[in-house]
Amino acid sequence: MGKTSYNWSEIAQNPKYLELKRKKRVFLFGWWIVASVYYFSLPLLSGYFPELFKIKLIGVINFGYLFILSQFLVAIFVAMYYTKVANRDFDRLTDELVREIQ
Amino acid sequence: MFTKILSTLMLTLLLTTVGIAAEPSKSSPQAGVAASSSAPVQVQAGTVAAPAPVAANPAPISGVPTKVKPNRAITISMFMTIIGITLCVVIWAARSTKSAADFYTAGGGITGLQNGWAIAGDYMSAASFLGMSGLISLYGIDGFMYAVGPMFSFIAILLVIAEPCRNAGKFTLGDILSFRTAPKPVRAVAAVSTVTVSLFYLIAQMVGAGKLMQVLLDIPYRVSVIGVGVLMVGYVVFGGMKATTWVQIIKAGLLMSGTVLLAFLVIAKSGFNPVGFFTDIVGNPLIQDHVRMNVLKDALPKPGFDYGQRFMEPGLFLKNPLDQVSLGIAWALGAAGLPHILMRFFTVPSAKEARKSIVIALFINSTFFFLINIIGFGAALYLSPQLISSVDKGGNMATLLLAQLLGGGAGSLGGDMFLAFICAVAFATILAVVSGLVLAASAAIAHDVYVNIVMDGKADQHTQVKVARITSLFVGLAAIVMGLAAEKENVVALVALAFAVAASGNFPAVMLSLFWKRFNTAGVICALLVGTISALTLVVISPVMTYPQKIADDAKKIVSTLEKKQLEGVVLADKDQKLLEKSRKDFEKNNGGTSMVGLKAPIFPLKNPGIVSVPLGLIAAILGALLFRDRRAEEMFDEVEVRQITGLGISKASDH
Numbered sequence: 001m002g003k004t005s006y007n008w009s010e011i012a013q014n015p016k017y018l019e020l021k022r023k024k025r026v027f028l029f030g031w032w033i034v035a036s037v038y039y040f041s042l043p044l045l046s047g048y049f050p051e052l053f054k055i056k057l058i059g060v061i062n063f064g065y066l067f068i069l070s071q072f073l074v075a076i077f078v079a080m081y082y083t084k085v086a087n088r089d090f091d092r093l094t095d096e097l098v099r100e101i102q
Numbered sequence: 103m104f105t106k107i108l109s110t111l112m113l114t115l116l117l118t119t120v121g122i123a124a125e126p127s128k129s130s131p132q133a134g135v136a137a138s139s140s141a142p143v144q145v146q147a148g149t150v151a152a153p154a155p156v157a158a159n160p161a162p163i164s165g166v167p168t169k170v171k172p173n174r175a176i177t178i179s180m181f182m183t184i185i186g187i188t189l190c191v192v193i194w195a196a197r198s199t200k201s202a203a204d205f206y207t208a209g210g211g212i213t214g215l216q217n218g219w220a221i222a223g224d225y226m227s228a229a230s231f232l233g234m235s236g237l238i239s240l241y242g243i244d245g246f247m248y249a250v251g252p253m254f255s256f257i258a259i260l261l262v263i264a265e266p267c268r269n270a271g272k273f274t275l276g277d278i279l280s281f282r283t284a285p286k287p288v289r290a291v292a293a294v295s296t297v298t299v300s301l302f303y304l305i306a307q308m309v310g311a312g313k314l315m316q317v318l319l320d321i322p323y324r325v326s327v328i329g330v331g332v333l334m335v336g337y338v339v340f341g342g343m344k345a346t347t348w349v350q351i352i353k354a355g356l357l358m359s360g361t362v363l364l365a366f367l368v369i370a371k372s373g374f375n376p377v378g379f380f381t382d383i384v385g386n387p388l389i390q391d392h393v394r395m396n397v398l399k400d401a402l403p404k405p406g407f408d409y410g411q412r413f414m415e416p417g418l419f420l421k422n423p424l425d426q427v428s429l430g431i432a433w434a435l436g437a438a439g440l441p442h443i444l445m446r447f448f449t450v451p452s453a454k455e456a457r458k459s460i461v462i463a464l465f466i467n468s469t470f471f472f473l474i475n476i477i478g479f480g481a482a483l484y485l486s487p488q489l490i491s492s493v494d495k496g497g498n499m500a501t502l503l504l505a506q507l508l509g510g511g512a513g514s515l516g517g518d519m520f521l522a523f524i525c526a527v528a529f530a531t532i533l534a535v536v537s538g539l540v541l542a543a544s545a546a547i548a549h550d551v552y553v554n555i556v557m558d559g560k561a562d563q564h565t566q567v568k569v570a571r572i573t574s575l576f577v578g579l580a581a582i583v584m585g586l587a588a589e590k591e592n593v594v595a596l597v598a599l600a601f602a603v604a605a606s607g608n609f610p611a612v613m614l615s616l617f618w619k620r621f622n623t624a625g626v627i628c629a630l631l632v633g634t635i636s637a638l639t640l641v642v643i644s645p646v647m648t649y650p651q652k653i654a655d656d657a658k659k660i661v662s663t664l665e666k667k668q669l670e671g672v673v674l675a676d677k678d679q680k681l682l683e684k685s686r687k688d689f690e691k692n693n694g695g696t697s698m699v700g701l702k703a704p705i706f707p708l709k710n711p712g713i714v715s716v717p718l719g720l721i722a723a724i725l726g727a728l729l730f731r732d733r734r735a736e737e738m739f740d741e742v743e744v745r746q747i748t749g750l751g752i753s754k755a756s757d758h
Binding site for chain 1: 246380417423427454
């Protein structure tokens with residue numbers, strides 16, 4: 001495979017690495033949980049509180065329809081926000097770390 | 103040269119196939135759908151009389167034998183154009199496919215943008231394009247709710263799967279899982295899992311393709327399955343990942359143009375007024391009648407009940423909240439464990455590009471499923487649910503009928519052209535999805551089993567590519583044979599099964615490999631075995647399977663209702679008489695029969711096993727890892743973690 005071998009356990013103790021790891025974990029798992037809670041609230045609310053979905057908000061368009069639409073917007077928001085944070089923070093930290101090691 | 107000869111051979115074979123298919127063309131293209139609004143209203147009369155069982159079951163809608171009739175000449179020439187373009191792509195890709203990395207990952211030389219379109223092309227199936235809009239057109243908002251799952255799939259992939267996998271993997275699921283475990287047993291189990299999941303999915307697609315072509319173009323089932331099979335084998339064997347990627351990109355482009363155009367025409371027809379559009383739906387007498395009589399089965403209208411508004415409220419199709427949550431789990435985690443999706447991350451050079459590709463795929467997907475909602479509601483309003491269900495009970499023809507209508511109507515040049523285009527889009531969609539699946543399954547066999555288990559990783563590039571090509575050929579042949587054998591089978595269960603197995607076995611195994619230090623060989627094997635077996639068992643004993651006894655019972659109900667009517671002295675209408683005869687036959691044929699595993703009725707109450715099988719797979723993975731501790735796996739965790747977080751030591755095209 002012709003590549004330099006790294007001392008993995010040494011890198012694993014590097015403070016920059018630990019910072020990157022912590023930041024990524026908190027952000028990624030945090031947003032994954034938030035997005036999943038929002039996502040599973042759709043079948044739960046529609047199944048157990050159908051009356052809520054029937055409330056008309058704009059003309060005949062009800063809460064249910066808008067809530068489904070909001071699922072799309074939330075997913076797109078999470079994707080865009082993650083892209084922004086990853087480009088701004090994670091990629092920069094990773095680059096700094098890799099430069100320090102090599 | 104070898105490539106050229108074989109591609110010519112394939113083209114000839116294909117042309118012959120199409121030639122045979124074109125033979126029984128006696129139906130005049132003019133005999134279009136009876137789109138007059140009076141026809142469907144009469145159809146319902148028979149529906150009310152018969153106590154149709156559940157909405158999803160063969161509702162006895164008889165009457166006018168409506169059918170979608172595309173213009174064969176225009177449609178087949180569009181098919182041939184697609185085949186021609188993709189074959190050029192294959193010939194171009196075949197030239198640059200020399201190493202194993204070229205074959206499996208296009209040498210890692212796909213950009214994030216291209217890969218995003220390819221992932222979308224790999225993921226959006228004909229079932230979503232045709233089926234989901236049909237569901238919306240028949241059951242309103244529940245169909246739209248159904249579309250949220252496949253859209254949300256990409257969140258888990260984006261946040262926790264794509265980048266770590268890209269950093270820590272190489273070609274296959276087996277590569278990710280065997281990193282710090284005993285490679286041979288893990289690769290073997292991973293290969294079995296990959297082949298199982300991919301074949302389930304593949305057979306469902308092949309059967310769907312065969313049936314679609316049969317309905318649309320009168321091409322015999324066998325001919326279309328073989329035709330699609332020959333094409334997909336050709337794409338993969340000669341062009342490997344590069345050809346597959348471009349077929350998927352072309353397909354995604356076609357699918358999105360068709361969808362955008364259709365949705366735009368619906369919006370334009372509604373006068374660019376969404377509130378007015380939905381007000382028209384709620385106020386539409388045909389939709390109101392459909393909801394009252396066909397869905398809710400209220401023979402007499404309940405006073406003061408707004409049946410039109412009911413179309414906009416949940417619970418017409420999705421009735422069991424637990425089943426919905428279970429399905430939701432399969433969507434949320436399953437896609438992230440599908441081997442043919444995982445494999446796509448390795449085609450880009452870095453984690454950053456992998457991230458970009460998932461974001462693009464998520465955008466395309468969300469747009470697609472949003473537009474499908476407009477198309478579905480548009481079909482309900484402009485075609486009527488009665489017409490749609492008279493053509494196909496499941497509503498699968500809604501998109502096609504709508505295209506024909508908005509293009510100018512049946513028999514008009516515009517209508518024929520647009521319908522032919524949408525048929526061609528569906529065809530391209532099937533081709534793209536099956537090719538990705540064949541590639542994933544053959545990568546598991548050739549790379550994991552042959553190269554890494556049989557040959558101990560000692561095979562030169564030439565041999566690796568040769569073995570990969572031969573494997574693809576056999577996987578494709580196996581898929582064709584199984585597709586032919588499964589003609590009469592209920593294949594809906596197979597897709598659900600593929601997602602459930604991926605969510606219950608592959609997903610926990612991949613996640614824990616990447617994020618849990620104590621995870622090891624025993625953990626991987628337990629996760630894959632328990633996840634796969636529990637998902638499989640639960641589906642086999644679930645209501646998704648066909649239960650002849652239930653069909654017999656339902657038929658008996660119809661028979662007794664109609665006989666009672668006859669006894670009362672009512673002379674049955676022609677179609678009721680036919681229904682009576684059919685139901686008697688159904689009863690005789692199915693009474694006392696049992697499902698595939700010998701059951702009279704389902705044991706597991708839910709259609710989707712995820713809510714039980716995912717926790718089982720996860721618990722098995724954790725217990726397995728804790729029971730059989732492995733120091734080496736724990737010591738190697740630092741390496742896995744540093745690799746997946748930083749991308750150091752990433753597998754590049756030039757590395758192997």
